[in-house]
Amino acid sequence: MKVLVTGAAGSIGRVLVPGLVDRGHEVVGMDLHVAPDGTTCPWYVADCGDPDAVEATLVDASQAGPVEAVVHLAGIPDETSLDDALASHVLTTGTLLDAMVRHGISRMVYASSNHAVGRTPSSEAVDTRTLPRPDTFYGVGKVAAEALLRLYADRHQIDAVALRIGSFLLQPETRRQLGTWLSHDDAVRMVDAALTTPDPGFAVAYGISNNTRAWWDLEAGRALGYEPEDDAEQFADALQAQPASDDDEVEAAYVGGPFVTEAYYRPARD
């Protein structure tokens, strides 16, 4: 499959681009930054919130054969102002979806986040029926981007898979991440499944590994063909050998962990 990956120079992109190529996909990278050293795929330095830049990228990238899907990773992966969150997550997604409609590209795999439901208490089940409950403006951006995916799935029959990613890291670094960890290899497996599963329509799945301590539903991912193989438990003894901190308790209380705390509060408009 020929896939445009936005945010390809970022931490997930640097793993995903070679991972998807290894799985036989033809990848085209797009980012505000130049390609990391050693990148062999075509690359566009462009802002995916800029309609003209996206159009020029797709026209050029399609010359050697049509782009068939977009994996949208580009965005600020942290709390920011409301304006920036909306621009970074919602406007980029809308810009790309409009371009996809124009170019007949029928699938988007979107890097959503657990922070779309981050204010959900950890005592509650977290599955695809969990209502939007953002913990930050970042989470609000992810909720609204998911709403756009659904709108374009309904209006334009775009297959749109929103992956509510947990904590993408080489290995878990906190006790919370023993439940929320997404390994590098599982991230590639998950995006590959979301790209190739037949006719998903609009779908949501939780992007975590097969963690013994996970409490978010993995069935929605399995329905897309995502079979996670890694488990954060292999790191549990080492993490638990470290002294517990007050942060552990706070982080355990809600899906979004630290993003729920007052340290993340800020006014919507300055």
Ligand SMILES: NC(=O)c1ccc[n+]([C@@H]2O[C@H](COP(=O)([O-])OP(=O)(O)OC[C@H]3O[C@@H](n4cnc5c(N)ncnc54)[C@H](O)[C@@H]3O)[C@@H](O)[C@H]2O)c1
């Ligand atoms: N890392 C995680 O644990 C995690 C968890 C949940 C969701 N996510 C989501 O996954 C995506 C990727 O996260 P990451 O950790 O790789 O972030 P990152 O900051 O490492 O990478 C993001 C990349 O996107 C690029 N970018 C940002 N805005 C852009 C724009 N308008 N046009 C083109 N490129 C742009 C940046 O230059 C950067 O290279 C984000 O949308 C993030 O919200 C990440």
Ligand SMILES: O=C(O)[C@H]1O[C@@H](O)[C@H](O)[C@@H](O)[C@@H]1O
């Ligand atoms: O919840 C998490 O662990 C992660 O969630 C992602 O959405 C954020 O981009 C990342 O900064 C967090 O560390």
